[in-house]
Amino acid sequence: MKLxxxxxxxxxxxxxxxxxxxFFEVLALYPLTPPAHQRLSRTPGPDDAENQKLLEEALxxxxxxxxxxxxxxxxxxxxxxxxxxxxxxTVSREDLEWLLQVLNDxxxxxxxxxxSPKLSPxxxxxxxxxxxxxxxxxxxxxxxxxxxxxxxxxxxxV
Numbered sequence: 087m088k089l090x091x092x093x094x095x096x097x098x099x100x101x102x103x104x105x106x107x108x109f110f111e112v113l114a115l116y117p118l119t120p121p122a123h124q125r126l127s128r129t130p131g132p133d134d135a136e137n138q139k140l141l142e143e144a145l146x147x148x149x150x151x152x153x154x155x156x157x158x159x160x161x162x163x164x165x166x167x168x169x170x171x172x173x174x175x176t177v178s179r180e181d182l183e184w185l186l187q188v189l190n191d192x193x194x195x196x197x198x199x200x201x202s203p204k205l206s207p208x209x210x211x212x213x214x215x216x217x218x219x220x221x222x223x224x225x226x227x228x229x230x231x232x233x234x235x236x237x238x239x240x241x242x243x244v
Contacts, residue, residue, distance in 0.1 A: 118195025196224035
């Protein structure tokens with residue numbers, strides 16, 4: 087994936103067909119972080135059950151809205167323009183920051199599905215097809231996150 091010059095309000099990228107496919111596959115997994123993972127408080131309080139329910143309702147509405155935005159991106163033929171042997175994609179900085187949240191949900195959700203493994207020592211993860219799918223999603227989402235953060239920070243060469 088390459089960054090190409092745009093203006094101060096947007097970023098442009100060139101994707102190979104394989105990169106576009108991986109990007110779409112990872113976005114299609116959203117949402118992956120279980121709703122129960124978001125806790126209002128770690129210490130119990132008198133109104134926690136009711137407040138937790140309100141939080142979960144708000145999160146469900148937010149996830150539904152975000153899912154619709156992801157679907158719009160994935161199905162809009164104007165999003166990725168065929169160019170040569172690849173695709174060009176111009177995205178606003180605001181939408182790129184929103185996509186970072188989507189990618190982070192997929193990465194964290196995959197990590198949770200794998201049992202929240204520690205980095206050191208090297209984790210012994212199950213070798214089931216489901217575990218491999220989560221490892222793949224976690225790595226790919228993290229890779230796109232790093233590239234998009236670098237692009238937003240102006241650290242990705244054009």
